Amino acid sequence: MGIVIKHSAWNLGLTILGFLLGAANTLLLATNFLDDDYYGLWGYVLSTAFLLFPLMSFGIHNTLVKFYSSYTTVDERDAFLSVMLILPLIVVLPGALLIYVFQEQIIDLITKVNEMVGDYVWHIVIIAVFQAYFEVFYAWVKVHMKTIGGNFIKEVFYRFAATILLIAVMFDWITQSQFIDSLVLVYALRCIIMMVMAFRTYKPKLQIRKTAFTRRIFDYSLLMIIAGSVGTALIDLDKYMINQYLSIDTISYYGVAVYIATVIAIPARGMSQITFPLAAQYLNQNKTQELEKLYKRSSLNLSIISGFLMVVILCNVQEFYNLLPPEFSVAIPVVFIISSVKFTENLLGSNNAILYNSDLYRVTLWLGLALALVAVALNLLLIPLYGIYGAAISTSIAFIGYAFAKAGYVYYKLHLNPWTSKTWMSLGLIAVTILGFVFWDFAINTYINIALKTLLLGGFYIGAVYALRLSSEINGMINNIVRKVF
Secondary structure, eight states, rough: HHHHHHHHHHHHHHHHHHHHHHHHIIIIIIISOHHHHHHHHHHHHHHHHHHHHHHTTTTHHHHHHHHHHHHSSSSHHHHHHHHHHHHHHHHHHHHHHHHHHHHHHHHHTSSSSSSGGGGHHHHHHHHHHHHHHHHHHHHHHHHTOOOOOHHHIIIIIIHHHHHHHHHHHHTTOOOHHHHHHHHHHHHHHHHHHHHHHHHHHHHHHHHHHOOGHHEEEEEEEHHHHHHHHHHHHHHHHHHHHHHHHOOOOOOOOOOHHHHHHHHHHHHHHHOOOOOOHHHHHHHHTOHHHHHHHHHHHHHHHHHHHHHHHHHHHHHHHHHHHHOGGGGGGGGGHHHHHHHHHHHHHTTTTTTTHHHSSSSSSHHHHHHHHHHHHHHHHHHHHHHHHHHHHHHHHHHHHHHHHHHHHHHHHHHHOOOOSSOHHHHHHHHHHHHHHHHHTTTTTOOHHHHHHHHHHHHHHHHHHHHHHHHHHHHHHHHHHHHHHHHHHO
């Protein structure tokens, strides 16, 4: 777990930095200097682009991670990487042509309630393409176990650029419409920087070989399109569906609530950058014991860390919303609902890394597709009835059902599960902490209230984790910090 802890710690720090910038953008700048319509448009453009990007990437970012370590010679790896660069064009070029031909019909479909989104069809498409190639180049550096620089570009760069653009809107240097236009340039620059990092990490001799493009690779890439589409659909489908039924400013309220809850997913995102290539390596080398250890330790550590974040958020959610314009508070229940989704990502540890890098992915992909269709049906049913709460409930049911179905399938086929007795102890600690602190507030300034409450519950939670010896890795990190300080 040494390399996992090292990379996870760095990636966690970078992800936290990115989320702090995102919090400033989402909770402070955007809510004050973007109209609710343009704030909602921002969320709609990016969510729809992320729905498209798995198709545009042809699943190559997952394919590259799975198969790269199976090639042993330099020539084989060079040929494989060369093919990985070309394959996305199989979808990008004809896909762009189809969108151009049916542009009017697409605009009619997405502008039934909100006409302004019709002007941004190509923004969505171009961002999806740049996002697709960014993920390909990021996978390129991940297979060389160099995840930290790429994670900085992924988590920090875009949010810092958004901060600059929002400040430009604040001073009237650019209009709100130009802010949306500038997102395309940001994603283009992000992709180019990642490409440079990838080639500096390893620059192959570009060559095309038939042996580098096997039927197995092609089939896996096709199924990864489904996997990526299912994953992003379960995350971003709700915002797209809200646009079809509710005014676009509602997306801004919903988006803020989702962003607050998404902080809980920070540990999983940080650790996944290294667990994916490691799981692929263990599977390719048949190291079952190492794989099981990775599975259990990642689940335990992630549940403890993300549990702390969930406790902080849920116990302070009312205070957080006191800092926002009053109209945003309508989405407070959404924070509680989506928090369960984000915590589940952590509770399952490296489950996705095992599935997507083994031969088990086929069944779970079709299962995921079925649950994505369930999510669509639930959104169609619940959004007209319950608005944004219906969207949150739909996402929660589909995502949690999909997550536990995947864990069950791994157990059925490999006899591996991510949980130990200490996992259940950590869940109990999380529940006790939330019940103990959620209704406790100080009748003082909001900022001081948040700070005091977080310090108190943090001291209780971290002290209990240490005393119960739930995680040797976390206890070791605490001991190191104490030694350095005292």
